[in-house]
Amino acid sequence: MHLDSRLYLISPPQVPDLAAFAEAFKAALGAGDVASLQLRLKSADGSAVPDDDVLYAAEALMPIAQKNEVAFIINDRPDLVLKTGADGVHVGQSDASCKKARAILGDDATVGVTCHDSKHLALVAGEEGADYVAFGAFFPTKTKETKFKAETSLLEWWSYATTLPSVAIGGITPENCRPIVRAGADFLAVSSAVWDHPEGPAAAIKAFEKSISEA
Numbered sequence: 001m002h003l004d005s006r007l008y009l010i011s012p013p014q015v016p017d018l019a020a021f022a023e024a025f026k027a028a029l030g031a032g033d034v035a036s037l038q039l040r041l042k043s044a045d046g047s048a049v050p051d052d053d054v055l056y057a058a059e060a061l062m063p064i065a066q067k068n069e070v071a072f073i074i075n076d077r078p079d080l081v082l083k084t085g086a087d088g089v090h091v092g093q094s095d096a097s098c099k100k101a102r103a104i105l106g107d108d109a110t111v112g113v114t115c116h117d118s119k120h121l122a123l124v125a126g127e128e129g130a131d132y133v134a135f136g137a138f139f140p141t142k143t144k145e146t147k148f149k150a151e152t153s154l155l156e157w158w159s160y161a162t163t164l165p166s167v168a169i170g171g172i173t174p175e176n177c178r179p180i181v182r183a184g185a186d187f188l189a190v191s192s193a194v195w196d197h198p199e200g201p202a203a204a205i206k207a208f209e210k211s212i213s214e215a
């Protein structure tokens with residue numbers, strides 16, 4: 001059985017130095033297999049940042065993703081996906097619905113949906129045309145305040161019951177990811193474990209690849 005999960009990077013919530021982050025992103029991509037980057041910019045209180053901040057960051061980062069065949073996903077905002085020509089959007093349960101995002105973006109775009117710890121939300125997202133469902137948080141995280149805790153049994157059930165890809169998110173590190181990989185997550189969505197790795201993002205990607213291959 002092929003267990004390999006792929007990496008789905010989430011940007012840090014704040015990117016005060018875009019040039020420095022672009023270099024960190026390049027270093028991550030040069031170190032191993034990365035499937036996608038989600039541009040997720042949030043103010044310190046978790047609220048939205050000005051549209052121009054997202055547009056400016058997308059302008060700098062999307063060409064790097066494209067050059068490396070890495071999907072470029074924008075968080076929350078299908079309208080900004082249209083404006084930038086990004087590959088898709090990730091929407092949560094309080095954002096535009098999957099149906100609405102699909103109506104705005106058409107069939108070719110990627111639409112991913114947060115489903116917390118819920119089979120029901122995931123089945124609904126699948127019916128509404130989601131390209132992937134995201135479950136979490138699997139571990140404590142400082143990147144986002146989370147109310148939901150997902151278990152690996154949900155990933156096992158999902159991969160047994162459906163063919164729609166699953167993304168696992170929340171506090172995932174090279175040290176704790178093995179059970180999630182074994183449970184069948186198609187993607188590991190990671191932010192702080194990559195950007196805050198003490199030896200840098202390239203070392204983080206290599207450590208993830210090692211753990212994934214050993215899972």
Ligand SMILES: Cc1ncc(COP(=O)(O)OP(=O)(O)O)c(N)n1
Pocket residue numbers: 038040075076090091092093094095112113114134135144167169189
């Ligand atoms: C891959 C992935 N999974 C879950 C989330 C969380 O989305 P949401 O619940 O809308 O919260 P915010 O990220 O918007 O704060 C995500 N962004 N990506």
Ligand SMILES: Cc1ncsc1CCOP(=O)(O)O
Pocket residue numbers: 010136137140141142143144146169170171172189190191192193
């Ligand atoms: C956006 C999001 N949604 C649930 S947990 C989370 C944060 C993921 O970041 P990290 O990998 O640093 O825990």
Ligand SMILES: [Mg+2]
Pocket residue numbers: 075076090091092095
């Ligand atoms: Mg959201």
